[in-house]
Amino acid sequence: MAINEAATLSRRTFVKGSLAGLALAGAAGSALYGCAPKNEEGAKDGGAAGATDEIVWSQCNVNCGGRCVFQWHVKDGKIAYMETDNTGEAEGLQARACLRGRSMRRWVNHPDRLTKPMKRVGKRGEGKFEEISWDEAIDTIAEKLKGVIEKYGNEAVYINYATGMYSATGKTTARLMNVLGGYLGSYADYSTNMMSVAMPYMYGEECTPYDSVYASSASEAEKSDLVLMFGNSPADTRMGGANAVWDFTKVREAGAKIYHIDYRLNETASGHPEEWIPIRTGTDAALVAALAHELIANDQVDLDFLHTYCVGFDEETMPESAKGQNKSYKDYVMGTGYDMVEKTPEWAAPITQIPAERIRSLAAELAAAKAPYIVQGWGPQRHTNGENTARAICLLPCLLGKIGLPGTNTGMREAEPSALVGGIPNGKNPVKASINVYQWLNAVDHGEQMTAKNAGVHGVDQLTTGIKFLWNYAGNCITNQHADINKVHEILQDETKCEFIVVTDTVMTDSAKYADILLPDAMRAEQLNMSTNGYSEFYLGVCVGGPAQEAPGECRPSYDVNAAIADKFGKKDDYTEGRTQEEWVQYLYEEGAKADGDMPSWDDIQKQGLYKRELEPVVGMKDFRDDPAKNPLKTPSGKIEIYSEELDKLAAEWELEDGDAITPIPSFLPGYEGYGSVTEEFPLYCSGFHYKSRTHSSFGFIEELNQACRQQLWINPLDAESRGIAHGDMCAVTSPVGEIRIEAKVTPRIVPGTIGIPQGAWHQAAMDGDRVDTGGCVNTLTTYRPSPLAKGNGVHSIIAQVAKA
Template sequence: MTESKATVSRRTFVTGSLAGLAVASTAGALYGCAPAAEDDLAATGETAETTPDTIAWSQCVVNCGGACALQWHVRDGKIVYAETDNVGDPNGLQARACLRGRSLRRWINSPDRLQYPMKRVGKRGEGKFEQISWDEAYQTIADKLKSVIDTYGNEAVYVNYASGVSSSTSRLFPRLANLMGGYLGSYNDYSTNMMCAGMPFLYGDTCSPYDNVSASSISEAQNADLIIMFGNSPAETRMGGANIAWDFAQVREKGGKIYHVDYRMNETVSGHPDEWLPIRTGTDAALVSAIAHELIVNNQVNKEFLDTYCVGFDEATMPASAQGQHKSYQDYIMGTGYDMVEKTPEWAAPITQIPAARIRELAGEIANAKALFVAQGWGPQRHSNGESASRAICMLPILTGMIGKPGTNTGMREAEAGGLVGSIPKGKNPVEASINCYQWLNAVDHGATMTAAKDGVRGADALSGGIKFMWNYGGNCITNQHSDINLVHDILQDESKLEFLVVVDTVMADSAKYADILLPDAMRAEQFHMANNGYAEYYLGVLVGEKAQDAPGEALPEYEFMTGIADKLGLKDAFTEGKTQEQWIEELYRQSADAIEGMPTWEEILEQHHFKMEAPAAIGFADFVADPAANPLETPSGKIEIYSERLDQMIAGLELAEGDNIFPIPVFDPGFNGYGSVNEEFPLYCSGFHHKSRTHSSYGGVEELKQVARQQMWINPLDAEARSIENGDKCRVKSAVGELEIEALVTPRIIPGTIGIPQGSWHEADMDGDRVDKGACINTITPYHPSPLAKGNGVHSLIVQVTKA
């Protein structure tokens, strides 16, 4: 950490300008920016102009996609406020943290920080612990881990999905587990589960929601005359200068018309003058089917593109095994295949709540677009029908041939550039079996009965047994971010199932209450660290951060306590390879700097801390479209497979839950709890959405943020009036699996018949009492019903009743 050479002028600018903002809005003070720092100074009798600060670079590394830069102002060993990235052209890319990120010091310096290792003394979920020494924690974990492996085998060890923090030296338990013979693996993630499962059958096995081959950079939308966003709101999900909110602002100024298809008028819609197309949640595929109908009947599909690059649009392009069976996409749309229903706009209107006339107009605009840019967020696929819905949205650029050309996209979310540096290697996992990350609860409850055909087990026909030892680092996905919290609670009460649970966290999030051993983690600002740029903004970067202050109590960086556990197992030398965390970071950085032209040297990055470089813009499948023979897709045919012969053949060998369906083409399937499932007891659809005060549940414990951006249920005035609910009323939302209490936001910005609840709020219920969640965590009411193909979290498919509390 070095003393800033421009401390006074920079601090005066930041505190002065943001203090002025606070006069106009109390939000400035509550977000922990400059006004809060002035309060700290006043308490010491000092002023910003006279008190020297040191500056420590760091990052906000929660999983919003940004990893924005922070410069901590440190006084007397304590963080007092944050600046952000001010390096480079202010009119170009600066990885500037949003107000949420700048409030990170409220979390870092929270009086609720975990400070000591603890062991559980009450029932799981009670949150009752007693302090123990690190040595006892190391020995207890090592003994239990070895015992579980000796008794049940390595497949009984599991690393729970978590996205709370990511850096080059984080998430190290897999490295240790692999040194002991491995652990039960997992695949996909909660963000893109259904898309990860469905898209390979359309665009090939290498298609990923996280690449720059199967999607275009958001900057390409500047060259489009029509941009259609399905459930995609950068202003909420990807705020900050290192997120695409910056690029999207340029698209608004330079690109064509932007239409947002969403069940609510999200923050991105409200900041743009074009059009919001309100749609019933979970019915995007029905809208696309009706648009496809109009393109077909009006001879507006790009037949040359479909014949050259695609399989399965019509009978002529079907594989030999499916010819003559009316399985093509055109047969489905025109009512001569599958359900024998013609997908006219009149069919779609009552499903989607979009008038038939507007669907026809939209189809005409799509047909006449010279460059069409279609992008879907990850909300539409987070339904029980998400595998098909995500493929269906991609049909708009496919049908029009708007792929691989300037100003176009493939229908996927925007491309991601990747990162510059790697992380401490985890090694090879010797255990071949794996489960979908959403299936861990079933693997705890009845793992011995889980099979490939029924439960999506990979690498084996069936599991050999259940999960007995689980490791959870920096994640709240045991309860808060997992479905049906009440069910999770009940299953974890039975200690004969999951025998041992280790949780590592910084605060007592709801999932931490279920730990058998709870370990206090140091935050990035409390250790030397390194991380890439995030994955949302299209550039390449790295930040080597400094320790700004000491961690509270006995909290340690992960690398240190993992080394302690490894030592008890006799694996310290193998785990560390004789290196400290700082030496690992240097080695990883030098490996990249030696291979990538333009990166600073190690000595230079220690001085400047933050480095950014431009990444070449991407156009999805440009190489494939330019020369499909030389650059085939990773599908069996090498083409875009609108009809997937591979998927059709796979369906026959699967055991699906009652009512679940999988189709080899992108259809509209209502899915579990989807369109048509509402009834007298649960007459409203409900969906979750990302909230600007949190990244999933990260920042959920910051009181100032909860005051500024309250947890509120969005409800249309028509639905509110029928229930005598007024704005600000406390309401009860009940589903078949749980009940929560939440404040009402009565607004026409949400479609009638559907309510919206921000996801990520911290669960707060008396689990020995009525279990009504006063924290309004939506996963209190989401059923645990893995989706048909991915076996993933279709949690946006939900039916409820709302009453005034």
């Protein structure tokens, strides 16, 4: 069923029950967030009074994954307010924006918008700039880029990870660098780093956290009788009608029993009628081992499945290289493996803080479930032991033999849809070397020392140079969203290491303060924009619209800026292929429509703005389950590898830091600053979590959202009382690397011994003074310690202390 502008305008009932955080809309009032205003009679403008408004379609382009739909109402050339999607049937395909998305108008029209190119006049990070012309900015960037390439080679140029903007034509710096000879590449991402690297060893090299082959649609959970969620809260992370929070609302209404395993009673858990199972942060693999013990001890594992589809469960399924050595997962669990410790519920209870009897009863419920839907968010793997955590959670459905069947899932996050149109192609990168996205700071500091075996370098044995030229477009991962902000600051102060930094953004983020040249970007509302549906599995779509208003000051689209830089190298035609950005949008749309066969024409999509259609659900790994010989996995054995010979080889060959380990089976590893690492000075575990008022750090400067959802430290009453801390007190939180100030939220919704800090708050500290962060940014506290296998951002592993400030 395709939906267009002529479809019914009835709205679906969306937020129900106690998804209370999202119900904030009624309390805050629509005018606060820039939604349709009310006239004197109380009706929304947009009827007769608003009929003369120009309506311009667009989408929320930040990285929550929703891509929810906007209708900009434009008066006198300026965005006056917005409505969201109102096309589709009552319970149909409405891609309606959440409150943070509905505040986008405040971002677009914010008085703090960057409006002119600037160059740094103070120290990096000091935030002191002076305005310059576009000619000077382009000339300076081109000159510095040429100098770095001539002196060090293209491997010295790096494009930093950034997710502040998604659009078909948004990210073109990689294309620019490829026509100029390439750049140091990167792999994985901050969201799914450990899972991205670890899961191919278990499910095959084509397995990614962003597909619909190795995971089931969320709607499959509607057929489940038991949904087990590990650290997965779409009501916090994936709000909006075009996102997974809507999917799980339907699951709840279908009657499935839903359990949430998390160190917090998160917003999703609070909206379901069953049970929150509190767990100490970072100990999920220990829980899985204890559940496995009960399933094995009670003959409740599916041996036929494990022997047919898997390698490494027991001695019978071990590869020849590991036979007779007690290296199987069963040996590990039953106490005959390498550590000779039986992983009973009594063993797991003090580690996880889950009572042994609850572990036993949960194992029994899993064994009795006809269609268990086991799913993990991306929080559990974002620890220093995250690679093993991700694999361990995915092991549970394997033990039960519940993979590839209706109503089940593979342990991965919910399946994500494909897209109807693509983006401007980047072309081929001539530089072979690449690093994990989290390793860029090490590559700045000592890149020449980084190798395949000590730093996970791909493509070459060793880097030839450190990063000397850094691009940063629409991202806050130089500091705010990275780790150990104080360490980043120290390294970037040495301009002999990274010699030049270019930042393009819309407002002065903390990362933007480190720019040598700072460029003002035009927002998607200020240019012709095209984007597709996001993560939600219930529809496919594409939205085309804009500009809704002119960009302020001298803001320019990044595509045009990169074209001007390419021109300085005599490569403009190679970069543009003779197309303007607007012509690329049309070209990409028409190519997608041609391949699809059912999409509207270019003329029609320009008129209607939005195209949607239903998407059929998928069952993860169904083809493999149906015929493993015909559809083998892309692992060495063609099977699910509970034991990986490749990981065993890496463990023997790689140079790991003290305390780090790579294991061939998904055993429980405490991890750096994980379980057992607390001290007298830092007696609490600490973890970050995604927050309703921000998408990572996007929207972090919107005053109204910060008022509605204050930045607060979650602390259990037991931990607060012993420290003399009351609800609302200002607290000092310290870790081995930094200190912040943050208001206390004293609540039993977090396990004792662990504190939680919403991530994404904007760093605010006197970096030439005491460096105490009064903004409450969790990455002031995170140690920069890449994980053992992925070399990724295990930033939810923190030890800390809290005191009343």
